[in-house]
Amino acid sequence: xxxxxxxxxxxxxxxxxYDGDTKEISYQPHEAVxxxxxxxxxxxxxVTNHLLSLFDPGxxxxxxxxxxxxxxxxxxxxxxxxxxxxxxx
Amino acid sequence: xxxRAGEGLLGETFAHFRACGRGRDECVVFxxxxxxxxxxxxxxxxPKHSASRSEYVVDPAWAVAFALDGARRRRSVRxxxxxxxxxxxxxxxxDEHSIVSKPGALSLVVPNGANGPVSLEGCYLAELQRDGxxxxxxxxxxxxxxx
Numbered sequence: 001x002x003x004x005x006x007x008x009x010x011x012x013x014x015x016x017x018y019d020g021d022t023k024e025i026s027y028q029p030h031e032a033v034x035x036x037x038x039x040x041x042x043x044x045x046x047v048t049n050h051l052l053s054l055f056d057p058g059x060x061x062x063x064x065x066x067x068x069x070x071x072x073x074x075x076x077x078x079x080x081x082x083x084x085x086x087x088x089x
Numbered sequence: 090x091x092x093r094a095g096e097g098l099l100g101e102t103f104a105h106f107r108a109c110g111r112g113r114d115e116c117v118v119f120x121x122x123x124x125x126x127x128x129x130x131x132x133x134x135x136p137k138h139s140a141s142r143s144e145y146v147v148d149p150a151w152a153v154a155f156a157l158d159g160a161r162r163r164r165s166v167r168x169x170x171x172x173x174x175x176x177x178x179x180x181x182x183x184d185e186h187s188i189v190s191k192p193g194a195l196s197l198v199v200p201n202g203a204n205g206p207v208s209l210e211g212c213y214l215a216e217l218q219r220d221g222x223x224x225x226x227x228x229x230x231x232x233x234x235x236x
Binding site: 017018019020021022044045046047048051052055057058059061078080082083085086087088089 | 115117121124136143144145146147149150152153154156157159160162163164165166169171180182183184185186187188189190191192217218219220221
């Protein structure tokens with residue numbers, strides 16, 4: 001098995017929820033959460049970007065800098081794309 | 090795109106603002122509608138939030154639960170509405186921390202603690218543009234209230 005094949009086999013998906021919609025987003029376990037976040041933002045057509053995060057179903061915000069695997073995300077898991085903080089003033 | 094909603098939603102919104110904000114603090118609600126018809130709003134949701142005279146903050150755990158419930162019920166946010174104790178305007182915080190960040194997202198600000206007549210008159214409406222900026226739009230141009 002070539003390294004490329006091994007890499008392809010590792011690639012998997014999570015379900016990301018945003019504003020009532022759900023999309024399957026692919027990721028690789030070793031890549032940073034930030035990469036998955038950027039892919040999710042693109043998939044949903046989000047235009048303001050730097051304040052959004054991914055959350056697990058328990059409401060915990062995933063750190064952008066750790067790997068998806070280290071963040072405890074498993075294949076097929078549901079994540080929420082949302083503002084780090086929704087506020088106004 | 091023009092948003093259609095029953096007049097009752099605006100009345101319910103003002104009632105939340107008067108009861109929760111008491112003319113003193115900020116308060117926020119979200120108008121939601123079916124995912125398949127983006128021109129309709131038919132429900133007002135009042136989130137769990139903290140507030141002061143100059144700010145509101147939605148509870149993060151509530152926001153995640155709301156998002157998951159929206160996906161389950163296939164409902165999305167059509168309009169974010171919050172109240173100011175004084176003049177209506179869209180602040181930098183409003184620009185950067187709205188619940189929806191897609192082009193066409195609408196954010197309405199109600200002035201004077203919602204103590205005036207239940208009306209869009211005097212309110213400030215902002216619409217999110219493709220470049221990420223917010224543009225002021227006369228509320229009656231994009232929001233149609235039906236009896």
